[in-house]
Amino acid sequence: MKTSKKLGLALFLLAVFVLVPVMIAATGRKDLYYTLTSVALLSIGSAGVWLTFYIGRINIGQGAYALMGGYVSAILMTQAGFSFWATLPLGGLFCALISVGIGVPILRLRGVYFAMVTLVLTEVARLTALALPVTNGAKGITSIPLPGALSIGGVTLIPDFATMANPKLAFYLLAVTMMVASYAVLWRIVNSRLGHLCRSLQQNEELAASIGVNTAYLRVLVYAISSFFGGISGVVFVAISQSIYPSSFVVTDSVNFMLYCFVGGLSYVAGPMVGTLLLYFGWDLLTVAKDYQMLIYSSAMIALMLVLPNGVLSLLDRIGGKK
Amino acid sequence: MNRRTLLKSSALAAVASFALLGTAFAENPVLKIGFVGVTSGPAAAWGTSNQRSMETRADWINETGGYDIGGTKYNIEIVPFDDQKDPKRAIAGMEQMAQAGIHYVVGPNVDDGAAAVRPVAEQNGIMYFPYAFPKELYTAPASNAVLGMVANYQSGPAIYKYLMEKNGIKKVAFVAANESDPLSQRDSGSAAAKALGLEVVSDTVTYQVDTTDFTPVLTPVIQSAPDLLVLSGVSPANAPQLIRSAREMGYTGLISTETAQDAAVLQEGAGELANGFISVGGASTAELASDMMKEFVTRYTAKFGEYNDESNTKVYALEYILATIAADPTAIDNVDAFKAKMDTFSAPNPYMKGDAVMQYVGTTSFGQKRQVSVPLVVNEFKDGAFQTMFVAQVD
C-alpha cells in the first residue's frame, strides 16, 4: 500500500513536471500552458477552501483573498518597487493576517450562516478595492512588470521572466511547483495531530471543546492557512495578466472555488485539484458547443452530482471495493 | 429491420449532404477571425450582440462568394470564445485564438478583460479590438489593441457642448453603477464636463447593477436639480429603469448616456417616458443607414429573430479587419503589416449613406491611430425609435 502510494506520487510529479511540457512541445498545443497554469493556481485556492470544509465550514469567500493577495502584490510592485518574489509570500501573509481579524468574529458562525457571510465578504472586497485610493479604484492597476530575476547570494535561481523565450513555461512550472507544495502542506496537515483535531471539529465542535480542544484557536489557524493559499494564487494570476481590477476575482470565482471542492470530493486531499481540472477543462472543451456551452456544462454538473454526490474521487472508493 | 434501413439511408443522406456542403465551401480558403467576449451569464447581452453581428456578416460574405483579399476569395469563419466576463478566462480565450493561428480578434467587452489579454496578444502577434476605454491599452508602448467604438471621453464632450449651445444647460449630474467600467466613464465624463465650464452638481451616486428600484438611488441626484442627467456607462438593462424612475420623480431635464442602447428595450421598459433620451449609436437611423446597413439588419433579424441596436456599432470591427487586410494582403498573417497599413488605410464606409469613410483614428486621444472611426451618431429616442440629433467625427 505504502509503496503503491509512493509510486503514484512519483508518477504524478513526473507527469506534471516532465511529461506535460514534453507533450506540449511535441504537439505544439502551447495554449495548454495557460490553461494548466490556471488549473494549478485555482486548485491552490480550492485547497484552502477544502481545508475550511475540513473544519466543517463552507467557505464561499476565497475570491476575496485572491483579490487581496493580487492587490498587495500589484501595489508593492508598482508603488514600492518590490520584487515579485518578495510579494509572493507577502501577499499570502497579508491575507492570512487579515483573515485572522475577519475570522475571529465570523468563525463563530456555522453552516449556511458562515457560507453566506463569506459570500458577502467577496463583495465587500470588491467594493473596498473600488473605494480605496491605494488600489487606484475603478481604473485598476495595469502594466505590472513580469517577475524579475530571483537571486540569492549572487546566484541566479530563477532568471528574469521578461528575458525568457517562453515565459508561459516558466509560469506553468512556477504554478505547479506551488501547487505541489500546497498539497504537500495540505496532506501534512490532514495527517498530523492538527488534522485529527480538525476532524473532531468537523464532527462535533462542542464535544471537541469539552475535551479540551482550543476550537477558537484552531478555527482561526486553519482559516488563516486557507486564506494564505487564496492570496498566493491571486498573486500569480496578477503576474500573468500584468493587471488587476476590482472585478478580477468576484463572487462567481468564490462560488467556483467551492464547486471545485465539491466536484472533486470533500473527503479526499486531492479532491479540489481533480475538481478544478475537471470543471475548468470541461468548460474549455465545451467551447465547441458554442451557444449550448453553458447548458451542457451545467447539465453535466447536475448529472455528476446525481451520479456521484460525494465527488468524483468517491469512484476510487467504489473501485477499491469499499462498496 | 425496416427501421434499421431507414436509419442507414438517412445517415447516408446526411453524410452525403454534408459532403456536398463541404465541396461547395471547399472552393474558398477560410480566414478565421476570433471573438473573445462574454456571451453567457449576467452580461451576456454585451457579447451576444457582438458575436451575432460578426456571424451575420460572415454568413452574408460567404453566401455571396467570399471576401476578396489580393485576388483570392476567402470564406470568413468566426471563432467565438465565451470568457464569462472573467479576465482569467479571457486570457485562456486569447491563448486558444493564438493556438488556432488567428491574428485578428474582436473583444473583450470590458476593461479588466482587455487589460488582462494584452500580454498574450502582444506575445502571439494578435491584433484585438476591445470595447473598453482605458487609454493605456491604446497608447504606446501598447500597440496591438484597437478601440472598436467611440470612447465616452470623446463622445461625452461633444454631447455636452451641443447641449450647452442648443439647450443652454449649465448643471450636470452623473450616476454610475459601482463597477469598473461605468465608474471610470463617470470620472472622465465629469472631468470633461468641468473642463467645458459646466457645473457638476452630483457625481458621487452609484448603484448596484442588480438594483430593482432606482428611486432611492436617484433621490439625492434629482434633488441637486441638474439640467442634464448623465447615466455613465449604463447597461441597456438599467437604462430604462433609471429613466423611468427619474421621470416619475418629476425630473424634467435632459437625460443622456455615452453608450449604445437598444430602442426596443427602452420602449418596453420606459415607454414614452424615454422620449428625448440621448444616446450614441452607429449608423442606425433611417436618414443615415445605407442599403447595406438595412440589409444587415434584415439578415440579422432573419437569423436571430430579433435585431439589437447595439449591433449598429458592433458590425464595424469585422469590416475594418477585412478591409484593412484586403488593402494589404500580406497582413493576413502579419500584424506588423496590418499596423503599418493602419496609418494610411481609407475606404468608403459601406454602412452609411453619403461619402463617409472608414479609417483609423485616435491620434488626439492616444497619440497613435488605434481606434476605428465609427461615425459618432448622437441619437434621440422618440416613440420607439432613434432619431439623429447630430453626427460628429472623432480624430
Place this chain on the structure above:
Amino acid sequence: MEQIIANGLYLGAQYALIALGLTLIFSLMNVLNFAHGQMFVFGGFVTYTVVAKAGLPFVVGLLASAVILAAMGAVAEVFLFRPVIKRSKRDESTMLLAAGVAFFLDAVILLVFGEKQRGVPKILNGVFNWDMRIIMPYDRILIGFLAVALIVAFIAFMQYSRTGRAMRALAQDRMAAQLMGVDVDRYSMIGFALGAMLAGLVGGLLVAVTGINLGMGGPTSVKAFMMIMIGGAGVISGAIAGGFILGMMESVGLTLLSAYGDITYLVIFASLMVFLAFRPQGLMGKPWG
C-alpha cells in the same frame, strides 16, 4: 424623510417576498437554494411572455408564472435534490447541485428568452404625489400592496392550513414530524414548489415595474441570502423582517451616504458582517440554523 420611508417600505415588501421562498426551502430541507434568483428571473420572463407576447392580461401572466415555477420547483425537488440528499455524505453537497441548477437556468433563460432586458407595458398610469413629500407612481403602489397581500396570504396559509402546519412541523423537527405521521417526501416537494412559486411571483410582479433581465438572478440570490441572514435562516418572520430591514437600509443609506461617494453598499455589507459577528443567528433564528 417620508419619501425615504416610502421607498424603503416598497423595497422591503418585494425583498421580503423573495426571502420568504428561500427561507421556506431552507427550513424544510436545509438546502441553500442558489438558484432562487434564477427562478425569480424565470418567473419574470414567463409573465413577460404571456403579457407582452401573447397579449393576455397581467393577472394571467402572474398565474402562469406561479404555476410554471411551482412545477419547476416540484420537479427539482423530486428528481434532483431528494436523491442527492439521500445519498450524499454531507448536507452541503446540495449546494453544488443548487449552483448547477442556477447555471442551468441561466443557460435556459438565455436560450429561450434572449439576452435583452424585458418589461411589460405599464399596468397603471399616473403618479401619486403628496405635496412633493411622497412621490410614488401608482403601479409601484399597486405592486407594493400586492406583495404585502401575498405575504399575508402566505403567512395565513402556513398558519392555518393543514399543509402549512405540516410544513412547519417538518421545519421544526424533521424526525419528530416523520414519526408523527407527516409524509416528509410529499411536504418537502410541496414546500420546494411553494418556495419556487414565490420566487416566480415576485419576478412576475417586478417585470411590470422594473423589468427583468438575465443578469438579475445571481445578485438577487446574494441579496436574498443577506435578508435571511439578518432575520435568521429558516424562520418566516425573520425573512420578512430581513427583507424590510434591508429595504430600509438601502433607502436610508443611499440618501445619507450619497455625498461620500461609492461606499453605500460597502457600508451596508460591512455593517451586516459586524451585526452577524455579534448575533450569529440573526434576529430571530435558531442558533446554528
